[in-house]
Amino acid sequence: MRLSELGExxxxxxxxxxxxxxxxxxxxxxxxxxxxxxPPGHRLLTSTDLLLEDxxxxxxxxxxxxxxxxxxxxxxxxxxxxxxxxxxxxxxxxCSGATEVAQLEAFVDGVLTEAxxxxxxxxxxxxxxxxxxWIISVTIEGTAPAGKAVGRDGARPGDAVLVSGTLGDSAxxxxxxxxxxxxxPWLAERHTRPVPRxxxxxxxxxxxxxxxxxxxxxGIASDLEHILQASGVGAEIRRAAVPLSPPFRxxxxxxxxxxxxxxxxxxxxxxxCTVPAARVAEALAVGERCGVPLSAVGAITPAGTGLQLxxxxxTVRPLRVRGYDHFCR
Amino acid sequence: MRLSELGExxxxxxxxxxxxxxxxxxxxxxxxxxxxxxPPGHRLLTSTDLLLEDxxxxxxxxxxxxxxxxxxxxxxxxxxxxxxxxxxxxxxxxCSGATEVAQLEAFVDGVLTEAxxxxxxxxxxxxxxxxxxWIISVTIEGTAPAGKAVGRDGARPGDAVLVSGTLGDSAxxxxxxxxxxxxxPWLAERHTRPVPRxxxxxxxxxxxxxxxxxxxxxGIASDLEHILQASGVGAEIRRAAVPLSPPFRxxxxxxxxxxxxxxxxxxxxxxxCTVPAARVAEALAVGERCGVPLSAVGAITPAGTGLQLxxxxxTVRPLRVRGYDHFCR
Numbered sequence: 001m002r003l004s005e006l007g008e009x010x011x012x013x014x015x016x017x018x019x020x021x022x023x024x025x026x027x028x029x030x031x032x033x034x035x036x037x038x039p040p041g042h043r044l045l046t047s048t049d050l051l052l053e054d055x056x057x058x059x060x061x062x063x064x065x066x067x068x069x070x071x072x073x074x075x076x077x078x079x080x081x082x083x084x085x086x087x088x089x090x091x092x093x094x095c096s097g098a099t100e101v102a103q104l105e106a107f108v109d110g111v112l113t114e115a116x117x118x119x120x121x122x123x124x125x126x127x128x129x130x131x132x133x134w135i136i137s138v139t140i141e142g143t144a145p146a147g148k149a150v151g152r153d154g155a156r157p158g159d160a161v162l163v164s165g166t167l168g169d170s171a172x173x174x175x176x177x178x179x180x181x182x183x184x185p186w187l188a189e190r191h192t193r194p195v196p197r198x199x200x201x202x203x204x205x206x207x208x209x210x211x212x213x214x215x216x217x218x219g220i221a222s223d224l225e226h227i228l229q230a231s232g233v234g235a236e237i238r239r240a241a242v243p244l245s246p247p248f249r250x251x252x253x254x255x256x257x258x259x260x261x262x263x264x265x266x267x268x269x270x271x272x273c274t275v276p277a278a279r280v281a282e283a284l285a286v287g288e289r290c291g292v293p294l295s296a297v298g299a300i301t302p303a304g305t306g307l308q309l310x311x312x313x314x315t316v317r318p319l320r321v322r323g324y325d326h327f328c329r
Numbered sequence: 330m331r332l333s334e335l336g337e338x339x340x341x342x343x344x345x346x347x348x349x350x351x352x353x354x355x356x357x358x359x360x361x362x363x364x365x366x367x368p369p370g371h372r373l374l375t376s377t378d379l380l381l382e383d384x385x386x387x388x389x390x391x392x393x394x395x396x397x398x399x400x401x402x403x404x405x406x407x408x409x410x411x412x413x414x415x416x417x418x419x420x421x422x423x424c425s426g427a428t429e430v431a432q433l434e435a436f437v438d439g440v441l442t443e444a445x446x447x448x449x450x451x452x453x454x455x456x457x458x459x460x461x462x463w464i465i466s467v468t469i470e471g472t473a474p475a476g477k478a479v480g481r482d483g484a485r486p487g488d489a490v491l492v493s494g495t496l497g498d499s500a501x502x503x504x505x506x507x508x509x510x511x512x513x514p515w516l517a518e519r520h521t522r523p524v525p526r527x528x529x530x531x532x533x534x535x536x537x538x539x540x541x542x543x544x545x546x547x548g549i550a551s552d553l554e555h556i557l558q559a560s561g562v563g564a565e566i567r568r569a570a571v572p573l574s575p576p577f578r579x580x581x582x583x584x585x586x587x588x589x590x591x592x593x594x595x596x597x598x599x600x601x602c603t604v605p606a607a608r609v610a611e612a613l614a615v616g617e618r619c620g621v622p623l624s625a626v627g628a629i630t631p632a633g634t635g636l637q638l639x640x641x642x643x644t645v646r647p648l649r650v651r652g653y654d655h656f657c658r
Contacts, residue, residue: 008393019517022346024476026372027478027480030481030559031411031480031481031482031559032376032407032408032410032411032481032542032543032544033374033375033407033408033410033411033413033469033471034373034374034375034376035372035373035374035411035473035478035480036372036373036374036375037372037373037475038367038373043364043365043366044363044365044366044367044373044417044470045364045365046362046363046365046417046419046452046468046470047361047362047363047364047453048377048419048421048453048454048455048468049421049455050421050422050423050455050456050457050464050467052457052459052460052464053424053435055423055458055459055460056457057456065349069490078361078362079361079362081361081362082360082361082362082364084362086372088375090375090377090468092377092378092466093379094377094379094381094384094464098363122378123375124375124377126377126378126379127379128379128381128384129384130381130384131383131384131462133460135379135381135423135464137379137421137468139375139377139419139466139468140362141375142362142371142472144364146366147579147634149355149356149364151356151360151364152359152360152361153360183388214361215361230360234614273463293464314487
């Protein structure tokens with residue numbers, strides 16, 4: 001059956017029937033606005049993303065289920081980067097009336113699966129007709145105890161720079177697809193099924209370990225630069241310390257230029273945080289408890305020193321920002 | 330200058346420079362998520378909308394400034410319909426790199442003007458490249474004292490049905506444009522510059538007058554039906570009581586079929602609420618205080634009676650739902 005046969009209101013009813021109740025939800029889908037309650041002493045954290053077919057995703061490279069998961073995961077990743085707990089989710093979807101209802105159901109499955117995995121509940125959204133491509137808007141509301149959320153502006157000279165997981169896998173998978181090749185399943189999943197580091201971000205924030213934090217969506221060079229600018233500091237990254245996965249390393253040996261993907265490839269959705277040097281061991285222990293290894297990749301340097309990369313021979317050179325700008329290509 | 334010359338980050342910086350601080354905002358634009366505080370004893374109300382060029386608006390029928398205002402106004406209208414106070418606004422915008430920066434500035438002007446007029450502050454959003462048409466997502470967070478927000482499920486038999494302002498003006502303006510005609514300025518503004526009834530909704534809710542409330546985005550026939558279904562009741566509307574503007578009445582005399590636009594035309598963004606019969610006078614007084622007249626147009630009837638229209642001769646017939654379904658046209 002196609003969406004034009006089902007209709008907008010039956011689609012909303014079908015989604016609504018699949019969402020349960022949750023703590024703090026007084027009204028969910030089906031009113032003019034959701035009505036929610038925050039835990040006492042907590043602040044609200046909100047982030048919104050817009051995702052467009054053929055700009056952010058291609059339905060021939062991802063299943064509708066994975067698309068639903070990833071649309072939510074990248075949004076949850078912003079709450080993780082603040083050290084918050086995700087709570088209330090909103091999804092807007094525009095697609096054509098010719099869309100198969102089964103494909104929409106798979107998308108909604110993905111949305112609900114990802115949300116449930118991280119403690120969030122779908123409480124609202126919007127649906128409308130698109131002349132063609134899918135358009136997705138996702139908004140997440142999370143909470144953090146007052147004074148515990150971590151911004152980008154608290155990094156201080158001497159702090160260690162830590163990143164979670166491994167970098168560049170997602171960009172490598174994408175590069176292989178773009179060349180008409182098929183990445184191995186593990187690498188492909190790093191692109192199609194990123195895991196937001198929610199428990200890790202929360203653990204680091206609630207223990208007061210992170211002085212600044214950001215999620216790596218555009219690549220470490222670009223995202224760390226946001227912290228440097230907001231905090232008014234510089235940083236030095238050690239090339240040999242950048243964490244790489246075995247599949248990434250295997251290809252890197254044959255193609256050394258792939259290292260750029262680890263620095264500026266984007267879509268890692270790992271966390272980067274700064275931690276006082278004396279507390280690095282504590283932070284690494286939080287990573288171990290969460291099952292997500294943290295690697296110390298460098299240090300924060302004084303204002304005016306910029307972002308530098310130290311290579312294996314000890315040579316230091318400026319690390320050029322190579323992040324993705326949507327309007328300049 | 331075109332957007333591709335300015336770039337995404339300079340665009341965000343320019344918008345950020347124009348947003349001030351506000352009560353409850355710990356972090357606004359420029360971090361992974363906004364960090365906000367609700368007034369004690371208040372609940373969070375959230376609504377999100379997706380607006381697409383050529384589906385929801387045409388840039389040849391509206392200025393970018395009016396588009397920015399309206400995108401925010403229709404979203405604020407959802408908070409008005411809950412009886413809440415709008416507080417924190419998020420706007421996502423996708424457009425092509427060829428877009429003139431001056432047009433974007435006018436759009437942002439409109440967004441900020443409308444938000445400021447109703448006490449909301451822009452604290453986040455997203456920007457990305459669109460292959461062509463403009464795509465806008467708007468999310469508003471509001472607050473209401475615990476127990477004061479008004480949903481769709483509280484209408485009871487015997488309650489009066491009240492609507493604010495006049496109905497059908499916006500749909501009439503649109504119909505004239507679609508016929509290649511030019512509506513008079515007052516009528517055109519009812520379409521391009523809808524005024525969300527924020528103070529009115531809040532006044533009705535905080536006085537505990539409204540048992541159910543909704544904003545008229547799809548037409549009274551469709552929107553009242555949502556209240557009837559959520560509340561498990563019916564309703565009877567008196568045709569002669571439907572409030573019409575002088576310009577609408579003037580055209581209606583020549584074309585009686587235009588009355589359908591007042592019932593099912595959509596985009597009025599007036600409020601419809603149900604009020605216990607004994608408190609109608611109090612509700613009308615709230616309307617007067619807010620400078621937005623309320624009209625009693627009918628009454629809630631018992632479950633199973635459906636939605637009926639009583640004409641001037643006293644004949645009653647079912648009022649067919651003619652609301653807009655995005656996927657069935």
